[in-house]
Amino acid sequence: MPPFQGETSPEVRASDFDAAERAAVYRAIRSRRDVRSHFVSDEVEPEVLQRVLEAAHAAPSVGLSQPWRFIVVRERQTREAVHAAFTKANEEASRIYTDERAERYRNLRLQGILEAPVNICVLCDENPTQGHGLGRQTMPQTALYSTICAIQNLWLAARVEGMGVGWVSIIDPNALRKIFEVPAHLSIVAYLCVGYVREFASEPDLVTAGWEGRTALSDVVFNERYEGRERGE
Amino acid sequence: MPPFQGETSPEVRASDFDAAERAAVYRAIRSRRDVRSHFVSDEVEPEVLQRVLEAAHAAPSVGLSQPWRFIVVRERQTREAVHAAFTKANEEASRIYTDERAERYRNLRLQGILEAPVNICVLCDENPTQGHGLGRQTMPQTALYSTICAIQNLWLAARVEGMGVGWVSIIDPNALRKIFEVPAHLSIVAYLCVGYVREFASEPDLVTAGWEGRTALSDVVFNERYEGRERGE
Numbered sequence: 311m312p313p314f315q316g317e318t319s320p321e322v323r324a325s326d327f328d329a330a331e332r333a334a335v336y337r338a339i340r341s342r343r344d345v346r347s348h349f350v351s352d353e354v355e356p357e358v359l360q361r362v363l364e365a366a367h368a369a370p371s372v373g374l375s376q377p378w379r380f381i382v383v384r385e386r387q388t389r390e391a392v393h394a395a396f397t398k399a400n401e402e403a404s405r406i407y408t409d410e411r412a413e414r415y416r417n418l419r420l421q422g423i424l425e426a427p428v429n430i431c432v433l434c435d436e437n438p439t440q441g442h443g444l445g446r447q448t449m450p451q452t453a454l455y456s457t458i459c460a461i462q463n464l465w466l467a468a469r470v471e472g473m474g475v476g477w478v479s480i481i482d483p484n485a486l487r488k489i490f491e492v493p494a495h496l497s498i499v500a501y502l503c504v505g506y507v508r509e510f511a512s513e514p515d516l517v518t519a520g521w522e523g524r525t526a527l528s529d530v531v532f533n534e535r536y537e538g539r540e541r542g543e
Numbered sequence: 544m545p546p547f548q549g550e551t552s553p554e555v556r557a558s559d560f561d562a563a564e565r566a567a568v569y570r571a572i573r574s575r576r577d578v579r580s581h582f583v584s585d586e587v588e589p590e591v592l593q594r595v596l597e598a599a600h601a602a603p604s605v606g607l608s609q610p611w612r613f614i615v616v617r618e619r620q621t622r623e624a625v626h627a628a629f630t631k632a633n634e635e636a637s638r639i640y641t642d643e644r645a646e647r648y649r650n651l652r653l654q655g656i657l658e659a660p661v662n663i664c665v666l667c668d669e670n671p672t673q674g675h676g677l678g679r680q681t682m683p684q685t686a687l688y689s690t691i692c693a694i695q696n697l698w699l700a701a702r703v704e705g706m707g708v709g710w711v712s713i714i715d716p717n718a719l720r721k722i723f724e725v726p727a728h729l730s731i732v733a734y735l736c737v738g739y740v741r742e743f744a745s746e747p748d749l750v751t752a753g754w755e756g757r758t759a760l761s762d763v764v765f766n767e768r769y770e771g772r773e774r775g776e
Contacts, residue, residue, distance in 0.1 A: 323583060323739045327703040331567035334560065335703045338568045339598045339696050350556060360760075365572045367760045370698065372712055374747055374755040381765045388767060403680045411675065418677075433769070441755055442644065444651075445712040447636045452712045455733070458691035459698075463572050465603065466699070470560040470568045479605055479678040479685045492769045500688070506556045514607055522607040522674055527593075527600045532614045534621060536666070536725045 338466050341510055345474025348507040349425040358471050359428065362504075365467035371456035372449075373441025378457040378499075379433040381490050386424075388489065392501065393423045395485035396478060403480050418519055421478045426503035431486055432461060433496040457499050464502070474507040571699050574743055578707025581740040582658040591704050592661065595737075598700035604689035605682075606674025611690040611732075612666040614723050619657075621722065625734065626656045628718035629711060636713050651752055654711045659736035664719055665694055666729040690732050697735070707740040 327335070363380060371377060383389060400420065407415045423429060434457040436450070446452055465475045483498035492498060516522050532538060560568070596613060604610060616622060633653065640648045656662060667690040669683070679685055698708045716731035725731060749755050765771060 323585065323705050323741065325705040326743075327567065327571070327705070330563070331570075332703045334564035334567040335571045335699060336594070336598065337564075338560070339700065340601050342601070342603070344603050352556065361569070363764055364760055365569065367763065368573050368575070369695065370575070370577045370710065372710075374749040374757065376758050376763065379763050379765065379769070379771065381767070381769055383767060385767055399681045403678075406676060406680070415677075420678075440758065441749075443639060444648075444749070444754065445653075447639070447713070448632045448715055449712040452710075455691045455694075458688045459695040461688075462602070462692040462695035463699075465692075466568060466696075467572065470565045472556050472558040472560070477603065477605075477685075479682040480680070482681055490769050493771075496769070508556065510559075516607040516677070521677065524607065525609050525673065527597055530600065530609065530612050531596055532612065534614070534616060534618055536612070536614055536723050536729070538612065538726075538729075 338469050342465055342469045343474065343510050343514060345476045345507055345510070346419045346422050346515060348509055349422045349474060349503070349505045350508055351425070351427060352506045354428045354473065354505060362464055362467040362471060362473070366460040366464035369456060369460035369463045371441070371459070372446055372452035373444030375438040375441030375453055375456065377435040377438040377440070377453040378460045379435065379496060381431040381433070383429040383431060384427065389423050389429055391489050392429065392481070392486070395489070396421055396423060396481050399480045399482050414519065414521055418521065419515065420480055422476050422503040422505070423478065426476065426505035428504040430502040430504055431490050431498070432457060432500040432502065433492060434499045435495060436497050437495070454497065454499065461500055461502070468504060472506055473504055474510065476503040477501070478503060571702050575698055575702045576707065576743050576747060578709045578736070578740055578743070579652045579655050579748060581742055582655045582707060582736070582738045583741055584660060585739045587661045587706065587738060595697055595700040595704060595706070599693040599697035602689060602693035602696045604674070604692070605679055605685035606677030608671040608674030608686055608689065610668040610671040610673070610686040611693045612668070612729060614664040614666070616662040616664060617660065622656050622662055624722050625662065625714070625719065628722070629654055629656060629714050632713045632715050647752065647754060651754065652748065653713055655709050655736040655738070656711065659709065659738035661737040663735040663737055664723050664731070665690060665733040665735065666725060667732045668728060669730050670728070687730065687732065694733055694735070701737060705739055706737055707743065709736040710734070711736060
């Protein structure tokens, strides 16, 4: 391929991460887990939580809108209310499974709301004034997407601090809205359980429990066009 | 706070990242940029692209559903078709701005579709069979959210490889669907420009261009309840 705009190749590249630093980042990415067990009760120090939230806040956001909001929850009583909302949603969710799959579902550990000393309720302003609407006319969901990027940053930062994060999605967002007094202009995006852990499992819990296996990268990567199977083929 | 489930505190914690490794991860997170300029024409080696895609594929996913799909685009002709779709969407998007803001908009560099040697179109199966529906009954959007987590992993991995990523959201998803022959059961989530760069800007381009400033972390973090302002207050 010819160089573009009159420049000559090879050009000077920014390469400011050495091999050890690159390896650290890849290890954080590979060893991150969705943690539901193994939380220890040790308090999360404010300065550590601050670092992890700063990492979230450094995420990309459409138009630099930074539409994420984080409610840090430590009070036991509040976490008990959230746990009750989880239990209700989980009873309903479990009904779609039958036979052996139902048995497996019952054995899954799905949340650590009470065991993790810190919970974080993540919100999003889906129509932020910050950013002046840049990039959201054709893809209005990008404010929401920015908020998820922030969550993934938080997850990786927590990992290197020795903290696990578990994302609880078996919960009615309206129950969370009521508990946390969230006004209508903010969306409820995620509920995270955060805390130090005894260990990070070498494999995802759902693999170990026989719920689902991992697919190969080659099954999800295509060249130039979508070449995958149609559903049902 | 008392220890839970009969355990004694302080407990043994997993702390397997040393200070230098932690610093590397935080630096990747802080110095990641949404890159639209500074791409160089150097080819991205297949093994480097593989590492970056492996990082994406290691993202968390609801029920281990791994619902992301990646189309790797290198052909110039295809990127030109995408660039034409961007130009059309951008002309429409620019019309909402007037006066000085319109002038600033015109001066923004919003994409690097032709300059970046690799583009990636990111898709999502929003109703995956993989994962057996776990975690998606109360929050069906979580398959989409998983795909965004994968994008953020990719972004950070690219950063440590010296590659920039630019997310182009000013584009009609249906134009991308047509170009890449994407079947109806997959959603068009993102279009990314990926390539080595001359430099990573110290600040986001939108800050430098005077489009938008960064907000303080304290403006987006709340304790125990949502305590922020209602819209318009």
